Amino acid sequence: AKTWVLIKHFDGFPKNTNFELKVEELPKPKDGEVLLEAVFLSVDPYMRPFSAFRMKEGDVMIGTQVAKVIQSKNPAFPVGSHVVSRSGWRTHSVSDGTDLVPVMPEWPQDVSLSLALGSIGMPGLTALYGIEEVLGLQKGETLLVNAAAGAVGSMVGQIAKIKGCKVVGSAGSDAKVAFLKELGFDEAFNYKTVGSLEEALKKASPEGYDCFFENVGGASSSVALQQMKNFGRIAVCGSISTYNDTNPQTGPYPHFTMIVKQLKMEGFMQSRWEHKHPESIKRLMGWLKEGKLQFREHITKGFENMPAAFMGLLQGENIGKAVVAV
Numbered sequence: 001a002k003t004w005v006l007i008k009h010f011d012g013f014p015k016n017t018n019f020e021l022k023v024e025e026l027p028k029p030k031d032g033e034v035l036l037e038a039v040f041l042s043v044d045p046y047m048r049p050f051s052a053f054r055m056k057e058g059d060v061m062i063g064t065q066v067a068k069v070i071q072s073k074n075p076a077f078p079v080g081s082h083v084v085s086r087s088g089w090r091t092h093s094v095s096d097g098t099d100l101v102p103v104m105p106e107w108p109q110d111v112s113l114s115l116a117l118g119s120i121g122m123p124g125l126t127a128l129y130g131i132e133e134v135l136g137l138q139k140g141e142t143l144l145v146n147a148a149a150g151a152v153g154s155m156v157g158q159i160a161k162i163k164g165c166k167v168v169g170s171a172g173s174d175a176k177v178a179f180l181k182e183l184g185f186d187e188a189f190n191y192k193t194v195g196s197l198e199e200a201l202k203k204a205s206p207e208g209y210d211c212f213f214e215n216v217g218g219a220s221s222s223v224a225l226q227q228m229k230n231f232g233r234i235a236v237c238g239s240i241s242t243y244n245d246t247n248p249q250t251g252p253y254p255h256f257t258m259i260v261k262q263l264k265m266e267g268f269m270q271s272r273w274e275h276k277h278p279e280s281i282k283r284l285m286g287w288l289k290e291g292k293l294q295f296r297e298h299i300t301k302g303f304e305n306m307p308a309a310f311m312g313l314l315q316g317e318n319i320g321k322a323v324v325a326v
């Protein structure tokens with residue numbers, strides 16, 4: 001099996017020298033075990049901050065993949081079936097099945113299995129739970145989402161449209177803004193070229209925002225917070241603008257605004273609602289098949305390009321979900 005190992009912890013932005021491609025000898029699967037072959041591997045922003053406390057130098061990079069069962073001594077996972085596995089950055093792995101989730105049995109033939117890592121997987125579920133469980137978004141409300149053309153953000157906007165809301169999104173290129181318009185966002189702007197973020201937010205929704213789905217963090221959050229309506233709700237999903245900081249930022253939020261506007265802000269991780277995943281995956285797939293959800297993927301070919309795909313994601317190269325096809 002080929003693996004990508006973190007040989008040196010990240011210091012600032014990840015570099016090629018943090019990673020090394022290694023070959024690992026795999027044992028033959030024992031009773032109850034399966035041998036997996038990666039088909040699609042996910043690269044996700046969380047790998048950057050989580051590496052600091054979930055990994056030590058010399059560990060295989062953490063991550064999720066869609067894998068095919070190529071040998072099986074576990075009847076729950078027959079040869080030829082597909083699973084979502086937390087095997088990390090590996091081409092092959094042996095598992096006893098405990099960390100495997102079979103890809104939904106009724107997965108339609110015409111839907112790529114890579115979506116199990118994106119719109120119909122963890123990022124899609126994150127969008128759904130952030131909207132329903134954290135924000136409690138209601139019909140007619142106005143929602144703001146940043147990193148809007150990414151895996152989570154693009155789903156947030158579309159689910160909010162399904163719920164009958166006005167959606168405003170910000171993203172880092174004109175091509176991404178065009179994509180948001182295709183998805184049905186009411187307003188979208190390029191935060192890199194817009195000049196004043198405050199003015200852009202006011203123009204997109206002069207009456208302010210009921211809900212803010214926060215993916216980016218840092219100083220721009222303070223600006224967005226000022227544009228909230230009274231009693232607004234903020235789902236803190238991510239803070240990607242801070243993940244490569246060498247010195248942690250402190251105090252990005254103007255607390256006095258939170259008080260006078262009586263805002264509610266809640267951080268969350270999608271894993272809180274793991275018990276709902278099977279039912280939620282069916283709902284997302286249902287919307288996809290009804291044509292209510294569109295998706296785009298940014299597919300990098302070749303396992304050897306995992307670090308490049310990961311670094312590209314952190315630089316905003318992707319429109320939609322960033323995935324590596326083996």
Ligand code: NDP
Nearest residue numbers: 045150151152171172215237238239240241268269270316
């Ligand atoms: P995306 O597909 O959105 O990719 C990351 C995007 O972030 C880039 O394309 C880039 O888009 C944007 N970005 C990168 N650096 C910056 C920066 N300095 N300032 C502003 N934007 C930046 O990734 P995901 O959809 O997978 O994740 C989005 C967020 O959601 C992340 O913060 C992630 O950690 C979080 N998340 C949280 C989960 C949870 O359970 N809480 C689960 C999954 C994700 P652009 O060109 O627009 O800048």
